[in-house]
Amino acid sequence: MKYSALDEDYAERIQDSFKKQGLMKTINARLVKVEPGEVHIEFPFSEAITQQHGFVHAGILATVLDNACGYAAGTLMSPEMEVLTVEYKINFLSPAKGEEFIALGRVVKPGRTITVCSGEVMVKEKTGYKQLVVMQSSMMAVPGQALPGK
Amino acid sequence: MKYSALDEDYAERIQDSFKKQGLMKTINARLVKVEPGEVHIEFPFSEAITQQHGFVHAGILATVLDNACGYAAGTLMSPEMEVLTVEYKINFLSPAKGEEFIALGRVVKPGRTITVCSGEVMVKEKTGYKQLVVMQSSMMAVPGQALPGK
Amino acid sequence: MKYSALDEDYAERIQDSFKKQGLMKTINARLVKVEPGEVHIEFPFSEAITQQHGFVHAGILATVLDNACGYAAGTLMSPEMEVLTVEYKINFLSPAKGEEFIALGRVVKPGRTITVCSGEVMVKEKTGYKQLVVMQSSMMAVPGQALPGK
Amino acid sequence: MKYSALDEDYAERIQDSFKKQGLMKTINARLVKVEPGEVHIEFPFSEAITQQHGFVHAGILATVLDNACGYAAGTLMSPEMEVLTVEYKINFLSPAKGEEFIALGRVVKPGRTITVCSGEVMVKEKTGYKQLVVMQSSMMAVPGQALPGK
Numbered sequence: 136m137k138y139s140a141l142d143e144d145y146a147e148r149i150q151d152s153f154k155k156q157g158l159m160k161t162i163n164a165r166l167v168k169v170e171p172g173e174v175h176i177e178f179p180f181s182e183a184i185t186q187q188h189g190f191v192h193a194g195i196l197a198t199v200l201d202n203a204c205g206y207a208a209g210t211l212m213s214p215e216m217e218v219l220t221v222e223y224k225i226n227f228l229s230p231a232k233g234e235e236f237i238a239l240g241r242v243v244k245p246g247r248t249i250t251v252c253s254g255e256v257m258v259k260e261k262t263g264y265k266q267l268v269v270m271q272s273s274m275m276a277v278p279g280q281a282l283p284g285k
Numbered sequence: 286m287k288y289s290a291l292d293e294d295y296a297e298r299i300q301d302s303f304k305k306q307g308l309m310k311t312i313n314a315r316l317v318k319v320e321p322g323e324v325h326i327e328f329p330f331s332e333a334i335t336q337q338h339g340f341v342h343a344g345i346l347a348t349v350l351d352n353a354c355g356y357a358a359g360t361l362m363s364p365e366m367e368v369l370t371v372e373y374k375i376n377f378l379s380p381a382k383g384e385e386f387i388a389l390g391r392v393v394k395p396g397r398t399i400t401v402c403s404g405e406v407m408v409k410e411k412t413g414y415k416q417l418v419v420m421q422s423s424m425m426a427v428p429g430q431a432l433p434g435k
Numbered sequence: 436m437k438y439s440a441l442d443e444d445y446a447e448r449i450q451d452s453f454k455k456q457g458l459m460k461t462i463n464a465r466l467v468k469v470e471p472g473e474v475h476i477e478f479p480f481s482e483a484i485t486q487q488h489g490f491v492h493a494g495i496l497a498t499v500l501d502n503a504c505g506y507a508a509g510t511l512m513s514p515e516m517e518v519l520t521v522e523y524k525i526n527f528l529s530p531a532k533g534e535e536f537i538a539l540g541r542v543v544k545p546g547r548t549i550t551v552c553s554g555e556v557m558v559k560e561k562t563g564y565k566q567l568v569v570m571q572s573s574m575m576a577v578p579g580q581a582l583p584g585k
Numbered sequence: 586m587k588y589s590a591l592d593e594d595y596a597e598r599i600q601d602s603f604k605k606q607g608l609m610k611t612i613n614a615r616l617v618k619v620e621p622g623e624v625h626i627e628f629p630f631s632e633a634i635t636q637q638h639g640f641v642h643a644g645i646l647a648t649v650l651d652n653a654c655g656y657a658a659g660t661l662m663s664p665e666m667e668v669l670t671v672e673y674k675i676n677f678l679s680p681a682k683g684e685e686f687i688a689l690g691r692v693v694k695p696g697r698t699i700t701v702c703s704g705e706v707m708v709k710e711k712t713g714y715k716q717l718v719v720m721q722s723s724m725m726a727v728p729g730q731a732l733p734g735k
Contacts, residue, residue, distance in 0.1 A: 153337070155336075155337035155339075156335065156342065157332045157333055157334060157336075157342075158333065158335060158342040158345065160333075161311070161333045161334065182307045183307055183308065183311045184311065185306065185307035185308060186305075186306050186307075187302045187305035187306050188305075192306065193348075193351065193370055194308070194345070194348020194349070194351050194352070195308065195344070195348065197344055197347055197348065197351075198342060198343075198345065198347065199344070201344050201347075202344070219377070220343055221376065221377065221521070221549055221573055222374065222375060222377060222522065222573055223374070223375060224372065224373070224374040224375075224674035225372060225373060225374075226371065226372040226701045226721060227369070227370055227372065228693070228694040228701060229694075243676075243678070243719055244678040244679075244716070248575065249521055249575065251522075251676045251678060251719065253721075266693075266694070269693055269701065269721060270721075271703075271721040273522055273573060275548065371671070371699055372701075374524035374571055374674055376543075376551045376571060376573060378543070379544075393526075393566075393569055394526075394529075394566070398698060399725065401526045401528060401569065401672075403569065403571075416544070419553065421526060421553075421570075421571045423723060425698065452637045453637070455636075455638075455639075456635065456636050456637050456642065457632045457635035457642075458633065458634050458644070458645065460633075461633045461634065483607055483608065483610075484607060484608050484611065485606065485607035486605075486606050487602045487603070487605035487606050488605075492606065492607075492608040492648060494608070494644065494645070494647055494649070494651050494652070495608065495644070495648065497644055497647055497651075498642060498643075498644020498645065498647065498648060499644070501643065501644050501647075520643055520677055521676065521677065522674065522675060522676040522677065524673070524675075525674075526671065527672065
């Protein structure tokens with residue numbers, strides 16, 4: 136493992152936050168891996184999240200991957216901080232044709248204020264996984280009580 | 286009007302495509318403006334699209350704005366072409382606190398292959414509109430029959 | 436003027452910093468406008484900065500524009516802070532054919548930690564200016580003494 | 586080797602193009618690796634390319650890395666095509682403190698029109714290499730005769 140978390144409860148923190156996301160419920164997303172600096176989220180195809188050709192909307196891939204990257208950054212932050220996405224950049228490599236998808240978010244460089252992440256979404260195919268999108272993003276640590284809604 | 290469409294039916298084409306997006310139905314998005322080089326989409330707050338603090342998920346803002354930009358590019362393409370998002374970059378300026386949102390996509394530079402777009406999402410506030418995100422993106426024109434699912 | 440600077444000496448600070456950039460000397464760049472939230476830099480064509488077809492290298496456009504955006508952000512920061520570029524995204528619209536170029540950096544959203552900027556580089560043509568690149572970037576305010584080299 | 590070049594002369598083509606870049610001469614950059622889908626460029630510190638704190642200007646890192654990515658894409662294209670950078674996104678991880686730098690560009694997904702690349706610049710340190718920037722970019726293949734200056 137490349138990184139170490141600052142507290143023992145990092146995985147629990149991430150899971151609690153994930154459960155509060157209405158959107159993740161809407162799309163039946165599951166947090167399948169939470170390790171220091173790396174988070175994986177799986178989600179299935181559904182009609183409710185398609186674009187005009189019947190595939191999963193690229194925006195949903197971006198949304199789930201943004202979450203995976205944000206939580207990957209969050210695993211390395213101190214418990215009283217929250218993660219805000221400052222920005223991300225995403226390239227679309229192939230249409231999201233398939234039934235089961237996995238978003239992998241990883242920390243490239245942790246920082247006290249800014250953590251840089253990268254990630255990818257893959258689709259399960261018979262012979263393995265196919266890369267659909269790649270992302271490069273900046274996450275900011277902010278004191279939890281500074282966020283609106285708190 | 287800065288740009289001219291190549292065909293008379295550009296708005297109809299965009300509307301037909303928009304209606305086929307399951308995700309736009311899921312979030313109750315409405316196409317409120319389709320002009321050559323510019324498209325606006327409105328959508329309301331709903332529990333189904335929230336992040337962990339109860340606001341609209343940033344990914345939904347990105348998704349709708351990506352659509353607005355893609356359709357803005359599409360208004361200037363010939364009818365037999367379809368629009369693919371090559372990539373986008375998005376900066377998040379403020380949390381998506383509010384009830385009614387509007388995504389504005391505009392063409393920066395049309396091209397035979399690549400069209401560069403920019404856009405923003407704003408939230409309606411009592412005294413006007415507040416900018417929540419800004420996006421800069423690249424759209425590609427591809428012959429419709431070359432797309433998977435056709 | 437949309438923004439106000441925090442101190443009277445903002446323009447002097449920017450000019451002092453600009454003069455220390457060896458690269459800006461190398462390419463004969465001139466700071467032609469420094470206002471709160473907006474900075475313009477002009478520079479000429481030269482053989483020393485060309486790409487393989489004899490035009491100005493796209494990377495030089497990006498470099499000067501990154502400077503213009505960074506200094507635009509710097510005009511709104513308190514004097515003891517320095518600006519670091521967290522990241523930028525740039526789209527290339529046309530080859531940099533021409534003799535005189537101008538980079539315009541503007542603040543989109545100032546922030547205590549992160550300031551979001553956008554900008555463009557244009558080339559002077561007989562009938563006006565032509566847009567060559569557009570950029571969207573994130574700048575971070577850091578205490579000057581925290582920087583390496585200080 | 587993950588990819589195969591379409592022609593035997595790919596490395597020669599890249600070297601010829603590299604030699605024509607005035608900017609690469611100006612900064613004493615050297616093409617040190619040209620393989621299908623991967624290109625490395627080394628360059629030294631010099632006063633002529635510094636920013637205001639005396640380190641190599643971030644824009645130079647971006648410029649060289651953009652070149653490395655573009656040439657990496659070029660190795661997989663047919664000989665009559667040229668590479669244009671559509672856009673790139675770069676994150677800055679650490680200041681460019683040091684004497685010897687290396688830019689590594691790699692193809693993530695080759696395509697007939699658009700090739701997606703990623704890359705990084707590292708600085709040589711006593712104990713190894715330190716990552717300074719990461720980039721994600723889109724390159725376009727265009728027929729050589731369609732380019733201005735030809």
